[in-house]
Amino acid sequence: xxxxxxxxxxxxxxxxxxxxxxxxxxxxxxxxxxxxxxxxxxxxxxxxxxxxxxxxxxxxxxxxxxxxxxxxxxxxxxxxxxxxxxxxxxxxxxxxxxxxxxxxxxxxxxxxxxxxxxxxxxxxxxxxxxxxxxxxxxxxxxxxxxxxxxxxxxxxxxxxxxxxxxxxxxxxxxxxxxxxxxxxxxxxxxxxxxxxxxxxxxxxxxxxxxxxxxxxxxxxxxxxxxxxxxxxxxxxxxxxxxxxxxxxxxxxxxxxxxxxxxxxxxxxxxxxxxxxxxxxxxxxxxxxxxxxxxxxxxxxxxxxxxxxxxxxxxxxxxxxxxxxxxxxxxxxxxxxxxxxxxxxxxxxxxxxxxxxxxxxxxxxxxxxxxxxxxxxxxxxxxxxxxxxxxxxxxxxxxx
Numbered sequence: 001x002x003x004x005x006x007x008x009x010x011x012x013x014x015x016x017x018x019x020x021x022x023x024x025x026x027x028x029x030x031x032x033x034x035x036x037x038x039x040x041x042x043x044x045x046x047x048x049x050x051x052x053x054x055x056x057x058x059x060x061x062x063x064x065x066x067x068x069x070x071x072x073x074x075x076x077x078x079x080x081x082x083x084x085x086x087x088x089x090x091x092x093x094x095x096x097x098x099x100x101x102x103x104x105x106x107x108x109x110x111x112x113x114x115x116x117x118x119x120x121x122x123x124x125x126x127x128x129x130x131x132x133x134x135x136x137x138x139x140x141x142x143x144x145x146x147x148x149x150x151x152x153x154x155x156x157x158x159x160x161x162x163x164x165x166x167x168x169x170x171x172x173x174x175x176x177x178x179x180x181x182x183x184x185x186x187x188x189x190x191x192x193x194x195x196x197x198x199x200x201x202x203x204x205x206x207x208x209x210x211x212x213x214x215x216x217x218x219x220x221x222x223x224x225x226x227x228x229x230x231x232x233x234x235x236x237x238x239x240x241x242x243x244x245x246x247x248x249x250x251x252x253x254x255x256x257x258x259x260x261x262x263x264x265x266x267x268x269x270x271x272x273x274x275x276x277x278x279x280x281x282x283x284x285x286x287x288x289x290x291x292x293x294x295x296x297x298x299x300x301x302x303x304x305x306x307x308x309x310x311x312x313x314x315x316x317x318x319x320x321x322x323x324x325x326x327x328x329x330x331x332x333x334x335x336x337x338x339x340x341x342x343x344x345x346x347x348x349x350x351x352x353x354x355x356x357x358x359x360x361x362x363x364x365x366x367x368x369x370x371x372x373x374x375x376x377x378x379x380x381x382x383x384x385x386x387x388x389x390x391x392x393x394x395x396x397x398x399x
Contacts, residue, residue, distance in 0.1 A: 003192045006298035010380045022381040025350030026390045043283040047276035053278035060275045064113045070282035077320040078232050079205030086231040086268035091196040091217035094231035097268045108160040114140045115168035117366045121340035123273045144322025152183050159189040165195035170356040171331050181210035201300045201328045203293045224284030225277045299380035300328035310391035316398035321374045331373040336399045339372040371398030
């Protein structure tokens with residue numbers, strides 16, 4: 001039985017009123033840094049204005065409860081209690097804070113996916129060099145998703161950590177998560193999920209996914225400010241992890257030679273942070289929750305499917321999205337035209353896309369023989385006419 005097509009229930013007029021720039025050109029880079037809605041912008045600017053009036057310390061004290069409430073909102077978004085949420089300045093920081101807190105010994109094995117993001121891979125290689133652990137790659141299956149049979153065959157009790165990318169930066173693939181987590185946990189391994197490209201466009205629940213941690217950014221599909229992100233850590237593993245660096249917020253100095261680490265996920269935070277940005281992140285999460293994550297997921301999928309289908313039907317354009325389940329990322333190449341030239345030509349028509357180079361996802365791109373791909377990522381604030389306009393512009397580039 002085939003899956004029923006999604007239904008678009010997002011109030012397009014309302015979200016476009018909150019996104020004035022959506023009326024100009026076609027913005028297709030929400031996988032990079034999306035257009036924030038007005039409530040997010042007003043929240044950030046409003047706090048900066050208050051800092052201008054009374055200084056950063058007093059302004060922060062006035063909004064202390066609101067910053068704490070951001071953890072509650074993020075927890076609602078990913079199905080975790082506020083005590084499991086650490087606010088950060090990026091997905092990279094959040095992922096690395098967890099990864100570097102996992103104890104590793106000589107001979108331990110770190111498994112990464114074939115669509116691993118460069119930052120994650122570099123961190124894994126660095127820690128392997130420092131600790132004597134080894135890094136191994138889990139292959140993909142014929143569809144492009146992580147090969148569950150091969151993964152299970154690779155597992156043993158020396159695997160300390162599995163890094164899984166939910167949605168890679170360079171394609172519309174969506175990897176299975178719960179299946180990976182269940183296999184890994186049978187052997188006592190931890191699983192960290194890079195949800196940087198899935199949070200904000202896909203429904204996520206930490207406990208149902210079964211992972212030990214997930215990291216995400218605010219600036220992409222969540223439509224939050226740059227310089228924001230978060231880490232969600234399962235309560236079952238939180239007490240076993242001490243971050244690589246601590247301060248007077250993540251720990252307490254209890255004596256001349258003693259300290260106590262915070263009992264909750266704030267052990268992964270630092271005292272100094274951008275208060276305005278974090279309030280903006282909270283506004284972005286609340287905006288998404290008000291729309292409904294399932295409604296947003298359906299709307300994004302409809303727009304991505306429309307664009308992907310139009311490009312796939314065009315001779316001279318190759319869609320580069322593997323996998324059986326797809327996200328809102330649409331990647332493609334145009335025969336005989338450099339990807340940067342495609343991006344620039346579309347920009348001349350006020351259509352914003354980006355280029356994903358092989359260096360970002362080296363293993364996957366090398367295996368597929370790709371130097372780079374054009375990446376388009378339509379969000380729910382675009383109309384069908386805008387999607388068609390972008391597709392027509394791409395067709396015009398075919399030689």
